[in-house]
Amino acid sequence: xxxxxxxxxxxxxxxxxxxxxxxxxxxxxxxxxxxxxxxxxxxxxxxxxxxxxxxxxxxxxxxxxxxxxxxxxxxxxxxxxxxxxxxxxxxxxxxxxxxxxxxxxxxxxxxxxxxxxxxxxxxxxxxxxxxxxxxxxxxxxxxxxxxxxxxxxxxxxxxxxxxxxxxxxxxxxxxxxxxxxxxxxxxxxxxxxxxxxxxxxxxxxxxxxxxxxxxxxxxxxxxxxxxxxxxxxxxxxxxxxxxxxxxxxxxxxxxxxxxxxxxxxxxxxxxxxxxxxxxxxxxxxxxxxxxxxxxxxxxxxxxxxxxxxxxxxxxxxxxxxxxxxx
Amino acid sequence: xxxxxxxxxxxxxxxxxxxxxxxxxxxxxxxxxxxxxxxxxxxxxxxxxxxxxxxxxxxxxxxxxxxxxxxxxxxxxxxxxxxxxxxxxxxxxxxxxxxxxxxxxxxxxxxxxxxxxxxxxxxxxxxxxxxxxxxxxxxxxxxxxxxxxxxxxxxxxxxxxxxxxxxxxxxxxxxxxxxxxxxxxxxxxxxxxxxxxxxxxxxxxxxxxxxxxxxxxxxxxxxxxxxxxxxxxxxxxxxxxxxxxxxxxxxxxxxxxxxxxxxxxxxxxxxxxxxxxxxxxxxxxxxxxxxxxxxxxxxxxxxxxxxxxxxxxxxxxxxxxxxxxx
Numbered sequence: 001x002x003x004x005x006x007x008x009x010x011x012x013x014x015x016x017x018x019x020x021x022x023x024x025x026x027x028x029x030x031x032x033x034x035x036x037x038x039x040x041x042x043x044x045x046x047x048x049x050x051x052x053x054x055x056x057x058x059x060x061x062x063x064x065x066x067x068x069x070x071x072x073x074x075x076x077x078x079x080x081x082x083x084x085x086x087x088x089x090x091x092x093x094x095x096x097x098x099x100x101x102x103x104x105x106x107x108x109x110x111x112x113x114x115x116x117x118x119x120x121x122x123x124x125x126x127x128x129x130x131x132x133x134x135x136x137x138x139x140x141x142x143x144x145x146x147x148x149x150x151x152x153x154x155x156x157x158x159x160x161x162x163x164x165x166x167x168x169x170x171x172x173x174x175x176x177x178x179x180x181x182x183x184x185x186x187x188x189x190x191x192x193x194x195x196x197x198x199x200x201x202x203x204x205x206x207x208x209x210x211x212x213x214x215x216x217x218x219x220x221x222x223x224x225x226x227x228x229x230x231x232x233x234x235x236x237x238x239x240x241x242x243x244x245x246x247x248x249x250x251x252x253x254x255x256x257x258x259x260x261x262x263x264x265x266x267x268x269x270x271x272x273x274x275x276x277x278x279x280x281x282x283x284x285x286x287x288x289x290x291x292x293x294x295x296x297x298x299x300x301x302x303x304x305x306x307x308x309x310x311x312x313x314x315x316x317x318x319x320x321x322x323x324x325x326x
Numbered sequence: 327x328x329x330x331x332x333x334x335x336x337x338x339x340x341x342x343x344x345x346x347x348x349x350x351x352x353x354x355x356x357x358x359x360x361x362x363x364x365x366x367x368x369x370x371x372x373x374x375x376x377x378x379x380x381x382x383x384x385x386x387x388x389x390x391x392x393x394x395x396x397x398x399x400x401x402x403x404x405x406x407x408x409x410x411x412x413x414x415x416x417x418x419x420x421x422x423x424x425x426x427x428x429x430x431x432x433x434x435x436x437x438x439x440x441x442x443x444x445x446x447x448x449x450x451x452x453x454x455x456x457x458x459x460x461x462x463x464x465x466x467x468x469x470x471x472x473x474x475x476x477x478x479x480x481x482x483x484x485x486x487x488x489x490x491x492x493x494x495x496x497x498x499x500x501x502x503x504x505x506x507x508x509x510x511x512x513x514x515x516x517x518x519x520x521x522x523x524x525x526x527x528x529x530x531x532x533x534x535x536x537x538x539x540x541x542x543x544x545x546x547x548x549x550x551x552x553x554x555x556x557x558x559x560x561x562x563x564x565x566x567x568x569x570x571x572x573x574x575x576x577x578x579x580x581x582x583x584x585x586x587x588x589x590x591x592x593x594x595x596x597x598x599x600x601x602x603x604x605x606x607x608x609x610x611x612x613x614x615x616x617x618x619x620x621x622x623x624x625x626x627x628x629x630x631x632x633x634x635x636x637x638x639x640x641x642x643x644x645x646x647x648x649x650x651x652x
Contacts, residue, residue: 007510184333184580185511185545186552212541214576219511219545226512237613249613250540253620254510262620266640269613274637285611287563287575287595294579294588311600314592 004228010257013205013230015050018248021071022053022095023240028281030055030069036272037071037082040236043268045088047252048259051117053093054079059102073106076113083114091116095147096137098122098129103136110141117143119175124154127162131169138170145207145231147175151191152182152296159194167202173231174199174206176224181213181243181289182296188220192227199228207231210246212238212285213293217246222254236265237273242299242306243289282306287313297324330554336583339531339556341376344574347397348379348421349566354607356381356395362598363397363408366562369594371414373578374585377443379419380405385428399432402439409440417442421473422463424448424455429462436467443469445501450480453488457495464496471533471557473501477517478508478622485520493528499557500525500532502550507539507569507615508622514546518553525554533557536572538564538611539619543572548580562591563599568625569615608632613639623650 005011020040021032037054044052055071063072070078074094086092092115096103107118118137122130134144146166151159163174174195176188183191188208195206208224208231210217221232234248249269252260288302291313301323305316331337346366347358363380370378381397389398396404400420412418418441422429433444444463448456460470472492477485489500500521502514509517514534521532534550534557536543547558560574575595578586614628617639627649631642 003512007512185549186329186333214579215538215541215544215573218541219549223511223545247541247616250616253540253616263640263643266613266643270637270639287592290573290576290579311596313596314589317589317592 003226005226008256011225011230014225014255014257015231016048016248016251016255016260017051017053017093017207017231017233018044018049018235019053019209019233019245020235020239020248022055023235023245024283025055025069025071026241027239027283028069028276029067030071032069032071034082039272040268041082041090043264045090046264047261048257049090049248049252051091051093053095053119055094057094057096057101057103057106057118059100059106061102062100074115076108076115079114086114093117093119095119095121096133098126098133101133103133107137107140107142115142117145119145119147120171121147121149121177123149124151124158124162127165131165134166134169134171143172144170145173145175146171147177147207147209149177150179150298151176152178152180152187156194159191160198163195163198163202167198167204171204174204175231176206176208176229178208178210178220180296180298181211181217181293183210183216183220184214185216185219185223188224189227192224192229196228205230207233209233211240211243211293212245213243213289213299215285217244218250221246221251236268239273239276239283242283242303243285243293244283288316291317291320295320295324329552331552334582337551337556340551340581340583341557342374342574342577342581342586343377343379343419343533343557343559344370344375344561345379345535345559345571346561346565346574348381349561349571350609351381351395351397352567353565353609354395354602355393356397358395358397360408365598366594367408367416369590371416372590373587374583375416375574377417377419379421379445381420383420383422383427383429383432383444385426385432387428388426400441402434402441405440412440419443419445421445421447422459424452424459427459429459433463433466433468441468443471445471445473446497447473447475447503449475450477450484450488453491457491460492460495460497469498470496471499471501472497473503473533473535475503476505476624477502478504478506478513482520485517486524489521489524489528493524493530498531500530501557502532502534502555504534504536504546506622506624507537507543507619509536509542509546510540511542511545511549514550515553518550518555522554531556533559535559537566537569537619538571539569539615539625541611543570544576547572547577562594565599565602565609568609568629569611569619570609614642617643617646621646621650
């Protein structure tokens with residue numbers, strides 16, 4: 001596929017999605033101070049970010065509200081406390097996991113909500129359940145995206161079949177989600193090409209959400225973009241589960257549209273995320289995450305390793321080999 | 327240019343160069359304990375690394391020996407203390423800066439040295455002086471590479487002219503050096519294509535040395551490789567000036583040749599580089615380095631910012647704007 005765009009001009013189809021609270025919330029059980037959320041909301045508006053993801057719409061039947069901060073559940077009333085009527089160009093997103101969201105009861109009609117976009121997260125084997133959610137949310141008036149997780153483990157023929165089903169749903173965008181941070185740039189380009197071909201066929205757009213296990217989250221994001229991917233996820237200082245994500249400040253510094261500004265995000269780093277790190281909230285590239293990325297596997301064992309303050313990474317590499325092959 | 331190689335097979339032209347001591351030495355004035363150097367040498371042998379760069383051959387007329395550890399000068403006697411007769415497949419490299427090396431006096435005939443490769447570092451405007459050094463070192467029996475620094479600032483027509491001159495010298499490889507960590511993957515591929523075309527014309531090979539200011543050092547290294555680049559620089563845990571380099575453990579984990587092993591390098595991280603970090607030696611991705619990378623400028627102001635333990639990165643972004651445009 002020919003490259004779309006270049007390093008000098010603006011691509012009008014680009015949408016930047018700040019996923020700091022949602023993916024970053026996985027590092028601190030969504031326990032953010034309201035001031036952080038409010039400051040980040042205002043910074044995103046100033047930075048020209050297109051969407052801000054507030055968190056999950058998690059089922060209160062499955063998750064105990066006492067064990068998490070409120071952004072695990074993203075009640076409309078909590079969002080409204082931050083954004084009021086949201087008279088800005090920044091759209092509000094939430095994530096809803098297939099099988100872990102009581103979407104019929106917890107997602108209200110759009111007219112009663114500040115939420116604009118529901119991002120539906122699925123694995124490749126639960127596409128029909130995802131379609132049910134897409135249809136429900138679309139009927140209620142929301143934009144939707146479908147975020148197919150752990151795509152580095154999915155077979156190409158299954159991805160094609162999934163996109164053919166999803167193409168016939170009202171979903172707005174297909175998302176490439178490299179949950180394990182296992183993709184190399186040439187794989188990100190190949191997947192982007194495949195997704196973009198299917199998207200064109202069905203009149204959809206494509207997004208990418210990358211993890212930084214191999215220090216490739218930013219590279220994979222902009223390389224997928226060269227193949228026509230439009231929705232680009234980033235998080236402040238890369239805050240996100242395990243090795244974290246594509247850093248929003250890298251992405252905003254790269255994009256040529258003058259509406260995008262890095263400075264407001266630098267302020268959030270100075271005033272908030274650096275403090276979270278000092279308080280002991282952990283994320284970012286580290287050897288154990290690199291290893292789960294290289295092994296193309298879930299970061300769970302690496303997260304435990306880091307939590308336990310272990311440093312014997314060569315022993316961990318052997319353990320991981322056994323975990324995967326047992 | 328068609329892609330060279332793929333994600334399944336081995337490219338026999340690949341050579342991995344560990345530059346930890348040389349580029350990492352810029353973080354601690356080359357004050358490494360002999361045990362680190364010895365352990366790293368042995369780890370590189372086990373890991374299948376092809377070259378290990380020990381440091382600089384700096385002029386003792388220009389640099390005071392009291393102000394630096396010995397690897398700033400790389401005396402043959404010091405190298406011999408580590409490697410003995412070096413009866414291994416690992417070759418020994420040193421770097422010699424144009425204008426800062428007393429090469430006629432300090433580089434002895436190859437028969438009296440354990441050094442195999444002299445890497446000659448130049449800017450684009452001192453190519454004739456570099457050729458003089460290449461010819462001197464080649465006559466003495468060494469392999470040589472030419473490392474053209476700050477290539478992100480060089481004009482394409484100057485690079486072409488430089489490679490046409492160097493093509494007629496006895497140099498073995500042309501190196502792409504992204505000193506400022508400013509290149510994006512598509513630029514790394516374009517430069518690699520240009521260098522490889524010239525290299526083919528003159529019977530040379532091509533190398534890349536990348537910096538991690540925008541978390542792109544590994545990506546740019548493997549993307550340049552897809553265009554035919556053969557010599558790939560890495561450093562343990564990315565240790566190197568400022569934002570550091572392509573992490574050797576990422577590179578070794580990526581390459582498919584079974585001779586390359588990650589585990590010995592993980593041991594060095596556990597036993598040495600993690601300790602250096604705890605002792606206060608600083609390197610690696612950080613916001614001020616990201617900014618100098620985005621601005622395509624020397625990391626000097628960012629290095630000062632980090633040394634002074636400043637945290638006001640949004641103020642720094644403004645200062646940088648003034649420094650560059652004044």
